[in-house]
Amino acid sequence: xxxxxxxxxxxxxxxxxxxxxxxxxxxxxxxxxxxxxxxxxxxxxxxxxxxxxxxxxxxxxxxxxxxxxxxxxxxxxxxxxxxxxxxxxxxxxxxxxxxxxxxxxxxxxxxxxxxxxxxxxxxxxxxxxxxxxxxxxxxxxxxxxxxxxxxxxxxxxxxxxxxxxxxxxxxxxxxxxxxxxxxxxxxxxxxxxxxxxxxxxxxxxxxxxxxxxxxxxxxxxxxxxxxxxxxxxxxxxxxxxxxxxxxxxxxxxxxxxxxxxxxxxxxxxxxxxxxxxxxxxxxxxxxxxxxxxxxxxxxxxxxxxxxxxxxxxxxxxxxxxxxxxxxxxxxxxxxxxxxxxxxxxxxxxxxxxxxxxxxxxxxxxxxxxxxxxxxxxxxxxxxxxxxxxxxxxxxxxxxxxxxxxxxxxxxxxxxxxxxxxxxxxxxxxxxxxxxxxxxxxxxxxxxxxxxxxxxxxxxxxxxxxxxxxxxxxxxxxxxxxxxxxxxxxxxxxxxxxxxxx
Numbered sequence: 001x002x003x004x005x006x007x008x009x010x011x012x013x014x015x016x017x018x019x020x021x022x023x024x025x026x027x028x029x030x031x032x033x034x035x036x037x038x039x040x041x042x043x044x045x046x047x048x049x050x051x052x053x054x055x056x057x058x059x060x061x062x063x064x065x066x067x068x069x070x071x072x073x074x075x076x077x078x079x080x081x082x083x084x085x086x087x088x089x090x091x092x093x094x095x096x097x098x099x100x101x102x103x104x105x106x107x108x109x110x111x112x113x114x115x116x117x118x119x120x121x122x123x124x125x126x127x128x129x130x131x132x133x134x135x136x137x138x139x140x141x142x143x144x145x146x147x148x149x150x151x152x153x154x155x156x157x158x159x160x161x162x163x164x165x166x167x168x169x170x171x172x173x174x175x176x177x178x179x180x181x182x183x184x185x186x187x188x189x190x191x192x193x194x195x196x197x198x199x200x201x202x203x204x205x206x207x208x209x210x211x212x213x214x215x216x217x218x219x220x221x222x223x224x225x226x227x228x229x230x231x232x233x234x235x236x237x238x239x240x241x242x243x244x245x246x247x248x249x250x251x252x253x254x255x256x257x258x259x260x261x262x263x264x265x266x267x268x269x270x271x272x273x274x275x276x277x278x279x280x281x282x283x284x285x286x287x288x289x290x291x292x293x294x295x296x297x298x299x300x301x302x303x304x305x306x307x308x309x310x311x312x313x314x315x316x317x318x319x320x321x322x323x324x325x326x327x328x329x330x331x332x333x334x335x336x337x338x339x340x341x342x343x344x345x346x347x348x349x350x351x352x353x354x355x356x357x358x359x360x361x362x363x364x365x366x367x368x369x370x371x372x373x374x375x376x377x378x379x380x381x382x383x384x385x386x387x388x389x390x391x392x393x394x395x396x397x398x399x400x401x402x403x404x405x406x407x408x409x410x411x412x413x414x415x416x417x418x419x420x421x422x423x424x425x426x427x428x429x430x431x432x433x434x435x436x437x438x439x440x441x442x443x444x445x446x447x448x449x450x451x452x453x454x455x456x457x458x459x460x461x462x463x464x465x466x467x468x469x470x471x472x473x474x475x476x477x478x479x480x481x482x483x484x485x486x487x488x489x490x491x492x493x494x495x496x497x498x499x500x501x
Contacts, residue, residue, distance in 0.1 A: 032201025062104030089121025119162035140179035198240025389420035432487030
């Protein structure tokens with residue numbers, strides 16, 4: 001099967017196509033200075049090929065998360081543990097789900113670590129799941145630097161090794177690398193050298209122009225053309241593009257990034273009392289502590305040596321002036337923790353990550369003067385899953401619920417809320433929740449993802465999904481001996497809640 005992807009128009013106005021099947025075998029390198037249109041080019045490629053091939057995007061700035069609403073990509077936040085990232089990567093390959101690994105908000109070292117772990121998880125997938133995947137890495141020079149930077153050697157080797165595996169050995173595993181970089185000089189040569197297709201955009205430095213011309217087989221005089229390329233224009237070459245260098249103007253896209261280039265906009269009308277507004281302080285400013293750093297005066301070396309030679313005082317430090325906090329009993333402490341959890345869930349957006357909710361929980365514990373060790377992130381996720389299940393106190397006190405919690409250990413932490421919600425409906429004789437409610441419990445807008453979750457539970461032997469004569473969906477739990485009432489999978493979430501009540 002051959003799929004021609006329309007990338008835009010050539011120099012003479014003809015359509016410029018990219019052979020997607022050839023790209024999967026030969027990989028692609030995109031280069032251009034900031035503002036040259038690299039992200040626009042990647043978005044065009046992703047949109048045009050979304051219906052043909054599974055896609056995985058390593059997104060350091062969170063620009064490509066908007067593909068989720070239009071094309072159903074799953075957005076994965078990079079602030080996760082190594083085990084979580086490896087597990088998600090394995091399931092992405094197993095279920096052939098397109099996704100965006102959003103690294104926005106992480107520092108460079110954490111971005112490199114998360115990207116390296118996730119790419120290694122894709123690379124190490126079982127042979128049965130080596131389906132073709134288009135792996136797009138934006139700002140590739142960050143993950144495969146040519147020289148060591150400020151990050152630790154361990155993180156740099158992890159990230160660089162993962163990028164090398166993607167570009168050098170990924171083809172046999174179905175991984176087709178598409179990497180974009182601002183400067184070729186910043187990108188590791190062994191990573192760039194494995195690409196057979198090139199789209200070179202605007203660049204100004206001599207070293208970058210010379211290297212781009214060398215990759216395209218141009219001479220030094222022709223290298224000057226890269227300075228004059230307009231935004232969104234690239235010189236294409238490669239077996240998936242064209243046999244000779246051709247200038248291509250990238251076409252329009254259907255989605256847009258959350259961030260955009262700065263645009264000029266009119267200033268507000270001049271204020272007559274602008275000076276008063278700016279120079280008059282807000283009373284609240286005086287209540288804020290002002291941190292000032294005062295350079296200490298240098299001390300003579302003789303004073304320092306004399307102080308160090310003094311014998312150490314053995315007198316115990318008194319704490320009589322410190323106010324003593326009343327010790328909480330385990331019951332009182334649990335009550336405070338439960339109250340903090342309830343406040344978090346009351347103010348929480350269903351689509352916030354567990355890491356964000358956990359930070360909110362820790363803040364609320366500090367406000368309640370809860371000292372000592374709080375819930376770990378894993379325990380916090382377990383408590384959240386129980387709350388999101390909707391189970392009441394009577395249900396949670398039953399032996400069947402205890403067995404349900406034991407069964408939930410067979411699924412990962414991110415799936416427990418969905419599993420417990422379905423089990424709660426079965427134990428209480430309620431209709432099967434619709435796809436919208438399942439998706440919301442998982443933290444996604446995609447109802448297709450909800451249906452895939454049910455399929456996953458069934459593959460694990462935890463549930464049996466069947467229909468009644470009217471087409472209502474029923475989820476049975478063989479280990480519990482219960483099943484839900486028939487429910488409409490396409491019903492709105494509120495309608496399902498009313499039926500359960």
